[in-house]
Amino acid sequence: MFETLSNSFSSALKKIRFKDDEKALKKALAELKKSLLKADVHHKVVKELLQRVELDTKAAGIGRDSFLKALQKNLTQILTAPGKQGFVYASKPPTVVLMTGLQGSGKTTTTGKLANYLKLRGKKVLVVAADLQRLAAVEQLRQIAQQIDVDFFGEEDEKDPVKVVNDALKLAREKLYDVVLIDTAGRLAIDEALMEELKRVKEAANPDEVFYVADSLTGQDAVRSAAKFNEDIGITGVILTKYDGDSKGGVAISLAHQIGVPLRFIGTGEKMPDLEVFIPERITNRLMG
Numbered sequence: 282m283f284e285t286l287s288n289s290f291s292s293a294l295k296k297i298r299f300k301d302d303e304k305a306l307k308k309a310l311a312e313l314k315k316s317l318l319k320a321d322v323h324h325k326v327v328k329e330l331l332q333r334v335e336l337d338t339k340a341a342g343i344g345r346d347s348f349l350k351a352l353q354k355n356l357t358q359i360l361t362a363p364g365k366q367g368f369v370y371a372s373k374p375p376t377v378v379l380m381t382g383l384q385g386s387g388k389t390t391t392t393g394k395l396a397n398y399l400k401l402r403g404k405k406v407l408v409v410a411a412d413l414q415r416l417a418a419v420e421q422l423r424q425i426a427q428q429i430d431v432d433f434f435g436e437e438d439e440k441d442p443v444k445v446v447n448d449a450l451k452l453a454r455e456k457l458y459d460v461v462l463i464d465t466a467g468r469l470a471i472d473e474a475l476m477e478e479l480k481r482v483k484e485a486a487n488p489d490e491v492f493y494v495a496d497s498l499t500g501q502d503a504v505r506s507a508a509k510f511n512e513d514i515g516i517t518g519v520i521l522t523k524y525d526g527d528s529k530g531g532v533a534i535s536l537a538h539q540i541g542v543p544l545r546f547i548g549t550g551e552k553m554p555d556l557e558v559f560i561p562e563r564i565t566n567r568l569m570g
């Protein structure tokens with residue numbers, strides 16, 4: 282992932298020749314701007330990043346080293362939002378996670394990926410089918426759970442997701458599960474009915490985490506819908522899916538900065554192991570080669 286951005290970044294950095302003057306810095310900033318905009322990083326984020334890099338470079342004395350150092354520091358800051366990194370367990374199990382998102386974003390698949398990730402770390406995981414809007418979703422989650430050998434909870438013919446969640450949590454406490462992942466209903470677009478149902482489910486679940494699953498291929502729409510979910514429901518992290526198909530990569534760069542919620546994982550394929558923890562420092566290092 283990040284190949285395109287990484288390539289254009291390194292070619293931009295290669296073009297930079299400093300002779301300790303301001304003109305060279307302006308040129309370097311212009312090259313950087315081109316590569317960021319080409320990767321679809323939001324223009325406001327680009328502007329802010331460049332301003333900070335310019336200020337820091339000047340403060341340290343213009344030169345290639347100070348420029349690269351300023352870029353490294355500020356890029357990492359842009360990629361970081363207040364909150365947690367990767368998966369964090371609650372102090373008292375079970376850690377309850379609500380998986381939210383629009384239909385087709387990859388929410389059910391990602392619920393499976395996350396369950397698989399936790400299972401491989403020795404955790405006892407329960408996945409809960411509380412997406413009762415899309416008939417096939419319950420069956421899809423059941424099959425994924427079977428495939429990765431993780432326990433599944435669903436109630437046939439039940440229409441109320443709150444009842445499913447309450448029953449699932451009761452079982453999880455009795456059977457001492459470490460983590461409960463609740464797959465909630467998605468819609469094709471954000472609507473009031475979806476938000477109302479989610480609010481009720483959230484109240485019942487009292488989750489430690491609310492993850493918003495966003496499709497990176499939808500670009501800025503992914504950022505806008507994540508922001509809306511954050512306003513209405515309150516989210517603690519974003520998981521960006523289909524990053525393998527996102528040739529540009531800019532959404533991942535600007536998302537945390539734009540909505541103030543950390544990007545926690547990235548989906549990089551259709552298979553269960555295709556999930557990566559998002560660590561800002563690591564991404565900066567990858568981008569800067």
Ligand code: GDP
Nearest residue numbers: 384385386387388389390522523548549550551
């Ligand atoms: P939901 O409606 O949000 O639950 O979406 P699904 O989990 O059913 O996923 C929709 C489609 O996206 C499926 O075909 C998944 O295999 C695919 N998908 C999910 N995550 C990824 C990913 O990270 N990369 C790719 N290439 N496909 C993905």
